[in-house]
Amino acid sequence: SAVISQKPSRDICQRGTSLTIQCQVDSQVTMMFWYRQQPGQSLTLIATANQGSEATYESGFVIDKFPISRPNLTFSTLTVSNMSPEDSSIYLCSVLANTGELFFGEGSRLTVL
Amino acid sequence: SQQGEEDPQALSIQEGENATMNCSYKTSINNLQWYRQNSGRGLVHLILIRSNEREKHSGRLRVTLDTSKKSSSLLITASRAADTASYFCATDATDSWGKLQFGAGTQVVVTP
Numbered sequence: 001s002a003v004i005s006q007k008p009s010r011d012i013c014q015r016g017t018s019l020t021i022q023c024q025v026d027s028q029v030t031m032m033f034w035y036r037q038q039p040g041q042s043l044t045l046i047a048t049a050n051q052g053s054e055a056t057y058e059s060g061f062v063i064d065k066f067p068i069s070r071p072n073l074t075f076s077t078l079t080v081s082n083m084s085p086e087d088s089s090i091y092l093c094s095v096l097a098n099t100g101e102l103f104f105g106e107g108s109r110l111t112v113l
Numbered sequence: 114s115q116q117g118e119e120d121p122q123a124l125s126i127q128e129g130e131n132a133t134m135n136c137s138y139k140t141s142i143n144n145l146q147w148y149r150q151n152s153g154r155g156l157v158h159l160i161l162i163r164s165n166e167r168e169k170h171s172g173r174l175r176v177t178l179d180t181s182k183k184s185s186s187l188l189i190t191a192s193r194a195a196d197t198a199s200y201f202c203a204t205d206a207t208d209s210w211g212k213l214q215f216g217a218g219t220q221v222v223v224t225p
Binding site: 001031033035041042043044045048058096099100101102103104106107109 | 143144148153158163165183201206211212213215217218
């Protein structure tokens, strides 16, 4: 399986600021996704990170709040903009293998004060 | 809406016992995957079972899939304290590869 590295692993942020999370994969992958896990909850898909084009967002998520970049087949970023305490979550990058398995990074735990 | 529902929500067992958790889903699927999460860290992929498979094994793990009932089960045999974690099932619909719908998860505690 691919090795997926996320930075930062955790951060404490002030309300109103923005934070960019990076996801680096050790091999080229076609499909990358960003998920969110709110405290005590399960995972929800935010968007599909498309290489060279705009991300595809799921219902309830918008580009202005969660801009995503994917400049190549091994790297993506997710920005959480104008943060509020409700954005405190674990954000996880994931990649789809040819086998259909979806592998996840270790996640980035954000706490917004 | 959440695709998968898991049962039980929490499970407490002793080392050496078996742990069984169940997952139900609502729509047709490509695959069903099971994951483990330790203390809010990243998800560890355990096993994938395809819609045309009925049973799959990996080490101490046994997964079954009943597409007629839209349900799956994960059995962990001879549990260890290190198996203490939250376990999630996740499905992707037939036209949504990689776009997983997760269940609420089962919290498993294995006591020595």
